[in-house]
Amino acid sequence: MSGTMIAGKASFALRVGHNPDVLTCIANLSNDEVFTPPELANQMLDALERAWADRNGGATVWADPSVTFLDPFTKSGVFLREITKRLVDGLADQIPDLEERVDHILTRQVFGIGITQLTALLARRSVYCSKDATGEHSIATSFDRDWGNIWFERTEHTWAGGRRSFAVDSLTGEEVVVFSNRRCRFCGAAETDYGRDESLESHAYAFIHTDNIKARIAELFGADMQFDVIIGNPPYQLDDGGNGASAAPIYDRFVDQAKTLDPRLLTMVIPARWYAGGKGLNDFRESMLHSGGIRALHDFPDTNDVFPGVNNRGGICYFLWENGFRGDATVVTHEKGVATSIASRPLIEPGHDAFLRFNEGVRILRKVIAVEGSDVTGHLTLPTDRRFSNLVSSRNPFGLPTSFKGEGRPRGGGVTVYRNGGVCFASPNEVPLGGELIDSWKLFVSRASPGSDDYPHLVLSKPIVAGPGSAATDTYVAVGPFADENAARAAAEYMSTTFFRFMVSLLRVSINVTRGVYQFVPLQDFSQILTDEDLATKYGLTAEDQAFVARFVKPVAWAGAFK
Known part of the structure; x- marks a missing residue:
């Protein structure tokens, strides 16, 4: 095969001006096969390039023929393809011959592990221009195995x-x-x-199904490997009956396993739910926030800005982790393709166990604490007795499952039970918990956030003002008790404000709206109705602050309904 033919194939495969890019046109196959758009992959590579230059005296990572890259859960092959493009340009002076340069990059610098047979074939086609790395159409010339450096076998x-x-x-x-x-x-x-x-x-997935990932990598690729850069978009969850909302996450296992390989730099796209919630993610969150290493965190509150049509409540992020890095992270908020906020700050504020999503939100929270005070000087926490979360019940405060049907007609001395779709009725002995709340004025609020995850967002469903003699199923949390109906209605009006719902949104990173997400909301005197204007005056919120809140929190039609 002549060098002219190879050069022609490489030139065709690697040129960037073609339109459209086929990897922008393929549909996601399943929950664990969400394809990364080339635009996002290149954003991540730009951030990687900057970080490499910062730690290597301004040198470009794309001009180093010894740097190795691994995508341990490749799907479309977009990361490896875009890396290869950049290396082809960056190594032109060191390896002038195009055929030799392409072959060097593909055989010695870029590596991948497929997550399924289909995606492994797709990735090889994207990177080698052939599903067979030794085939006549492959732009690599010296492989002796058909899978090249993109491995997959059923595990x-x-x-x-x-x-x-x-x-x-x-x-x-x-x-x-x-x-x-x-x-x-x-x-x-x-x-x-x-x-x-x-x-x-x-x-x-082979990458996380081993007790010794370093030995497993050596077994796969036939040599002891030390990867300088690990990059990718791992499977997010095990969808084993959780229907997405409660399915067990597994992306944390991929992140932890990648760190075990001791790369210089690690960057991954993962759901943002780990900031403050997520099933079984407490240890992962602790490690991410307290162990150092995260140099940059890019936050996309609206998943549609990254993966159009993918329902991943709470948004998406990608992080850049640097081995040995200690210091503040660069936190970037992206909205509709634009970086709208950039700040250098700690990932974890004193007194917190969660990441505060918005840079501007930290500023607003500081203003609230300046008025309300804090239990500990310097901590961004409200005093314990000034938190609205004190009024919010734990999950299922009355011990009634969502499936509870009760009876269709009231009975003397019975309890009115609010459930999804309306009310039913029960005798007091059918309600096992919540005696004090049953006999008081309170609010019932759905523990599921309403609507889609588009912004601006409602954050909360409309509260139900409920009097004595009432309870609710597990569909709702209870807020109260209140001294009388007027206080309950004033609290419902407070929950209608964009201020209230924004303070909730600082910790709400999933569909679940439970007690913990209310801890930044300050308590008020419910002898009077408070408006957003009143609250802005009380906490010194500027027009800029209020405009920021309006970008993320939608006004509600039910404001004023409880007066």
Whole structure:
């Protein structure tokens, strides 16, 4: 094969002016196969380039022929393709021959691990211009394996735990051992959902299904590997019946595993839910916020700004982690393709266990605390007795499941029960909890955030003013008790303000609106109705502050309905 032919193929494959880019046109395959848009991949590579230059005396990462890159969960191959493009330009002086330069990059610098057979083939086609790295159309010339440096083989889950019992085989009559309720010891997948035959993908990702990732990487690529840069967009969750809202996250396992490989730089796209919530993410959040290393955090509150049509409540982010870095992070908020706020600040403020999403939100919170005070000097926390969260119940305050139906007609001395879709009625002995609240004035507020995740957002559903003799199912949390109906209505009006709902939004990073997200909302005197204008005056909020709040919090139609 002539050098002219190779050069022609490489030139065609790597030129950037073609339109459209096929990787902008493919649909996501499933919850764990969300393809990264090329625009976002290049944003991340720009940030990576800046960080490399900062730590290497201004040198460009794309001009170093020894730097190695790994995408350990490649799907479309977009990261490896865009890295290859940049290296082809950056190494032109050091390796003038295009064929030699392309082959060097693809065989010695860029590596990937596919998450499924299909995405591995797609990634090879994107990077090598051929699903077979040794094929006639491949722009790499010296591979001796058809998968090149983009590996995939089916991996199986390792089932553990559960219950061991015995049953009789109906065909042979022999006693056999039967296991139930087992889960994968690496990723937590349930055997009932992912114990599949070879006709279906196992979704057991090789990168996190090992006790020794360094040895596993050496086994895959045939040598001890030290990757300078790890980059990618990992699978987000195990969708084993959680329907997205409560499915168990697994992206944290990929982040932790990547750090185990000791790269110089690590950058990943992950859901932003870890900032303040997420099932089983407490240890991960602690590590991300307290262990150092995060040099930059790019926040996209509206998921549609990154992945149009993907419903990932709470937004998306990508972070840039640098091995050994200590210091403030650059926090960037992106809205509709524009970086609207940039600040250098600690990821964790004194007295907090969560990341405060908005730079401007930190400024507004400081103004609130300047008026309300703090339990500890210098901490961005309200005094314990000044938190609205004191009025908010824990989940399911009356012990009634969402499926509770009750009766259709009231009975003497009975309890009115608010449930999804209306009310029903029950006798007092059917309501196991919440006796004090049952007999008081209170509010019921859905614990699920309403509407889509587009901004501006409602944040909260309309509160229900409920009098004595009422309870609610697990659909709602209760707010109260209040001294009388007027105080309850004044509290409902307070919850209608954009100020109130913005203070909630500082910690709301998922569909769930439970007690914890109310801790930045200051208590008020509910003997009077407060408006946004009153609150802006009380806390010294400027027109700029109020305009920022209006970008993220939508006015509600029910404001004024409780007066």
